[in-house]
Amino acid sequence: MKPITGKQTEKRRQRNNLAKELGKCGRLMKGSLTQIRRRCGKSQCRCMRGQLHESLAITYKKDGKSCLIHIPKDLHTQAQEAIEDYHKLKNLVEQISGLNVKAFKDLARTQRTAKKSQTKSSDPIPFSGEGQ
Numbered sequence: 001m002k003p004i005t006g007k008q009t010e011k012r013r014q015r016n017n018l019a020k021e022l023g024k025c026g027r028l029m030k031g032s033l034t035q036i037r038r039r040c041g042k043s044q045c046r047c048m049r050g051q052l053h054e055s056l057a058i059t060y061k062k063d064g065k066s067c068l069i070h071i072p073k074d075l076h077t078q079a080q081e082a083i084e085d086y087h088k089l090k091n092l093v094e095q096i097s098g099l100n101v102k103a104f105k106d107l108a109r110t111q112r113t114a115k116k117s118q119t120k121s122s123d124p125i126p127f128s129g130e131g132q
């Protein structure tokens with residue numbers, strides 16, 4: 001086996017770290033937090049004098065339709081974190097994909113070069129191309 005260069009180790013480590021982060025986004029939820037202001041309809045309520053009731057909701061799409069869940073106050077933080085997890089996950093997927101595209105490009109180039117010189121590639125590890 002070819003010795004692993006520092007560069008390769010670094011790349012692999014980076015990808016492993018990102019992949020590990022993926023596992024921490026298990027609560028993810030796709031949606032947006034929306035502040036809702038409304039009148040409750042009671043004639044004596046403060047909302048009739050303009051102080052509208054405020055609440056938080058999550059809006060999301062299901063089968064192309066917009067849906068809404070009202071979030072009780074003690075679940076605000078959880079809802080927020082779940083939505084943040086979704087964005088974090090999306091971001092991580094983009095980063096990992098970017099690294100893999102780079103690595104794959106290198107690998108493809110290495111394979112082409114190996115074919116040209118009629119020698120078998122001695123590197124059995126995928127995604128371990130060197131350089132840029």
Ligand SMILES: [Zn+2]
Pocket residue numbers: 039040041042045046047048053
């Ligand atoms: Zn009211």
